[in-house]
Amino acid sequence: MTPPMVKAEAVHKRFGRLEVLKGVSLEVAAGEVMCLLGPSGSGKSTLLRCINHLEKINSGRLSVDGELVGYRQVGEKLHELREGEVARKRSQIGMVFQHFNLFPHMTALDNVTCAPMRVKNESRDGAEARARELLDQVGLGDKVDAYPSQLSGGQQQRVAIARALAMEPKLMLFDEPTSALDPELVGDVLAAMQQLARDGMTMIVVTHEMGFAREVADTVVFMDAGVVVESGKPADVLSDPRHERTRAFLSKVL
């Protein structure tokens, strides 16, 4: 059996005295789309940042594609990975941020080609050809030379998706990708994500878009106060939640 793409076992994360993750365990299979729901401050974004080691976990085990995140296990001991190794592993995990975080001093095309050229040492021609293809896929084939400041929020977010895909990741993390968008721009971004899911990408999506969770997700996980409250098929969790806290949350957002 192939190992799960992401496996978290009793993951704890503290910021100083504040415990944000209090023993989170979950599994994401290859090709699965998982939506993380929950009130703000429940630790969803922190969990995503731990998965690509932007944050270090304090205890528990977290692995991606069968390999520990940030460490190498030798016998009983954990050894910290060197920076280059961490960077190489991150390059296989795409991440899309709430505020896009496009590089404002580069055109859309340069945003997409930057990492393949600098990290994977691809040739400019190859990287550009692929970048044009990707931007075309997200419906921005005519915006390659635009700077982020000349694009709408929805367009920026789609460039950010293309930028992450350019590294050919095996896993995509979405951190509230539509929360900063005007309502009429949300649809295009969700459509791009839906297409990605259809193509078989493994995705973990932190979102408040219940429609997206219901339609696209294979699994929905509800988190609150640093723990997983319940998880299951979207139809079960969203329509027939077993826990009081899930019910309370859903009644507010639906």
Added chain:
Amino acid sequence: MSSGEAIPEQAGRPEDITAVPVRRPGRWVLAAIVLVVAVAIVRSVVTNPNFQWGVVGEYLFDGRILHGLRVTIELTVIAMGIGILLGVLLAIMRLSPNWLVSSASSFYIWFFRGTPVLVQLLFWYNIAALYPKIGLGIPFGPAFIHADANTLITPFAAAILGLGLNEGAYMAEIVRAGIISVDPGQADAAQSLGMTRLQTMRRIVLPQAMRVIIPPTGNETISMLKTSSLASVIVVTELLYASQLIYSVNFKTIPLLIAASFWYIVCTSVLYVGQYYLERYYGRGARDRGATPLQRIRAGLLSVRHQPSQ
């Protein structure tokens, strides 16, 4: 729209407002005063024979003055280069998570900002009194190469060291301000794409920090050009000392100071233009930048030339 009602179109534009403007007598009085003062200054500059404009012209392109100008430019460029490199290094050190590294940087900045440049220059000039011999070798062990401090640290080298090391402390704070002005999300995005910390700094953070770094750096360069005149006290024949050497012989003090000032102003003006274009370059993507003055002039000329044929 749900309803099909059309908004009735305005029949015609209402007339433009023509109103009697508010009287501002204060402005007129102020303008008159400014004008009178300006005329008085110009008149005295032109008619006061003590300015000795003829002598100024005579010495403006004097070989010794031009050589001094060259030394001033060399001092500025080299000291500023050292200052910028040192500043970037110190700023990155200061932001390092390593306590020892960041404290070392803080200490450097504290020390060099805390003492006057003039005093630092005199220190470097007299370094031989402190360390007569300077050697290169194993710390606390034998040295491989020895040199006499007096031959190694010439007045010019002392000026470079004094100005450059002092500038490093100021540039460090400017660069640090630039780096922390960049949204941390930029570093997150770069690292999530697999860039190392160094790549992130070089490709993503520093280019954006430049927009914040360049204007004060322009200031620093202009200030350095003028501060380099302090090197005259340690017998570096830069622009000021070159003119002092001449007027100490012929006593034409004022004309020679004017000649020196003329070249200082020419240099700072050139720097000012350079800064404008550098800011434009690093402002790309930030906003619509519009045409440069030069482009506007060229566009103007072209449109004039094309008019007859249209």
